[in-house]
Amino acid sequence: MRTLKLDLPLSPSQIQSLQPGDKLLLSGVLYTARDKAHQRLIQLIESGNQLPFDLSSSTLFYCGPSPVPPNKICGAIGPTTSSRMDPFTPMLLEHGLRVMIGKGDRSEDVQRAIRKHNAVYLVAVGGISALLARCVTYFELFAWEELGPEAIYKMQVQDFPCYVGYL
Amino acid sequence: MRKRRIVPVSLLREKLLEAVGKIYCQPDAEVIRLIAEAAHRESNPLARDMLQSIVDNARYAIEDGTPCCQDTGSAVLFIEMGEDASFDEGNVTELICATLEEAWERYYLRRSIVEEPLISRRVLQNRVVPIIHWKLVPGDSVEVIVGLKGGGAENMSVQKMMPATATIDKVKEYIVEEVAKTGGRPCPPVIVGVGIGGNFEESALLAKRALFDPLGRKHPDKDYAALENDILTLINTRGRGVMGMGEGPTALAVHIRTKSCHIASLPLAINLDCHAHRHTRFVL
Numbered sequence: 077m078r079t080l081k082l083d084l085p086l087s088p089s090q091i092q093s094l095q096p097g098d099k100l101l102l103s104g105v106l107y108t109a110r111d112k113a114h115q116r117l118i119q120l121i122e123s124g125n126q127l128p129f130d131l132s133s134s135t136l137f138y139c140g141p142s143p144v145p146p147n148k149i150c151g152a153i154g155p156t157t158s159s160r161m162d163p164f165t166p167m168l169l170e171h172g173l174r175v176m177i178g179k180g181d182r183s184e185d186v187q188r189a190i191r192k193h194n195a196v197y198l199v200a201v202g203g204i205s206a207l208l209a210r211c212v213t214y215f216e217l218f219a220w221e222e223l224g225p226e227a228i229y230k231m232q233v234q235d236f237p238c239y240v241g242y243l
Numbered sequence: 244m245r246k247r248r249i250v251p252v253s254l255l256r257e258k259l260l261e262a263v264g265k266i267y268c269q270p271d272a273e274v275i276r277l278i279a280e281a282a283h284r285e286s287n288p289l290a291r292d293m294l295q296s297i298v299d300n301a302r303y304a305i306e307d308g309t310p311c312c313q314d315t316g317s318a319v320l321f322i323e324m325g326e327d328a329s330f331d332e333g334n335v336t337e338l339i340c341a342t343l344e345e346a347w348e349r350y351y352l353r354r355s356i357v358e359e360p361l362i363s364r365r366v367l368q369n370r371v372v373p374i375i376h377w378k379l380v381p382g383d384s385v386e387v388i389v390g391l392k393g394g395g396a397e398n399m400s401v402q403k404m405m406p407a408t409a410t411i412d413k414v415k416e417y418i419v420e421e422v423a424k425t426g427g428r429p430c431p432p433v434i435v436g437v438g439i440g441g442n443f444e445e446s447a448l449l450a451k452r453a454l455f456d457p458l459g460r461k462h463p464d465k466d467y468a469a470l471e472n473d474i475l476t477l478i479n480t481r482g483r484g485v486m487g488m489g490e491g492p493t494a495l496a497v498h499i500r501t502k503s504c505h506i507a508s509l510p511l512a513i514n515l516d517c518h519a520h521r522h523t524r525f526v527l
Contacts, residue, residue: 077288097289097488112364142313142353151351152313157395157428179395180427180487201293201486202395202430203312203519206268206304224366225313225353237296239289239488 081235085133086175091196094240100198101235106137106177107218110156112226114164121171128219128228132172138179140225141215142205150215150231152205155179158197162186169193177238190242198238211236248328248383250527252335255387256342258525262389263318263346266521268304270311273458274520275301277495278432290484290491297518308350312430312519315352316391318343318373321452327383328527336375343371355394376448388455390522396429396515402447405509414439414511415470419477421513422494427487430517432495434458435478438512440502446510453498454514455522462499471497 077099082090084104094100107129109117120127138158142151158178165176166189174195179202182190190197200208214232221227275298282294304311320339332338346352356372357364380386401421405414422435438449461468475497482493495518504510 077292099289099292140313140353140355142310142315143351145308145351148309152310152315152353154313156314157398159428179430199427199486199488201296202427203270203393203517204296204300205313206307206309206311207296207300209307209309210303224368225355226366239293241488 098240108139108229135175137177150212153208154205155200197242199241200238252332259342262523271520287490293485314393316393319390320375321388323378323380323386325382325384385527388524396517399425399429400514402512407509423481426483429515432492434516435497436514437499440504446512449500450512450514453500454516456498459496
């Protein structure tokens, strides 16, 4: 198993050099988005409106964090089941998304779209939220507060561990 | 009239707060022991690395007081109320809800419950809605099992009314296939709860209750114990391994619970729990 330390966002050539099963230690910015945030992103694209961040330079993390206790940078952080995002993912890939982090398999459609757009799906281990929280150096509510844990949070991570799933 | 034992609700509150305060950041110790052993045995580097991260996380979660998983789950309670016991005050269900709300605030647990399931799906911000299964049993004590059940593993549940004449092999095959096809979604290595018998809803309750049995306990009937063992072996042969990445253990234990059923029926339910497996038990 190769272990690679990489800064986000990943460039097309960095993505191309990856192999399934590689371990990555990522540093940079992640945006969380899960079910409801995906629905909203798609609605914004379909209605021709601006997204709250630039998809092509962003890394999406399928995560609904727990609340931030006082004197801590963040609460518990970890991946949710990616297949629930499958219906929305091909359109996000069409619009520039290249890097996603979650857990579990993706549909055939999503795998095909990932190959077509030279994107990458990364798998983080579920249920290791305290370990992943230790990698977070900055954390803020970014958009759509009313969605609670399903809002978009922006975080800066250092050596965040994940593994290459599909390319 | 029989003599009744009076149980103070203040004790229920205190024990319930303590229970949630323990399990939100402490995965089942036996799970962690088995995963540490599996990591030690594992020859595949990726699976070993993932297993080791689960072991490390268990330590960090306690050190930092951070939930071991960001999905702090639904609160599920099985309460066995002795027929000769009474609480000293009424509104016990309300007290349980208020106590859980207190725990959610105190430990910064995630608000994961929507008020209603289909139309608005608005997340409840100031109320915890637990799932409580009450049962009246002989005696004068009150046993409470409390679990925090994440959504990813729960979504992989199935209930199937099998043909009444289905063979043991058919039942075995069905269970193994259902668990194997979940891939990485329920956060394997998982614990597999199986309910056989009862009726439609009782089979599901048996499966859920079986999950909270002490890890790796054997069914008291030797034939069912052998079936548990066979199913575990087959799942680990055909399953997709740690987090569905193809290597390492898929399941840590299979617990079957059974009940009598109608001559026309063979109800079967499967309920999975992720490796965080947060549950505890106390007796009042």
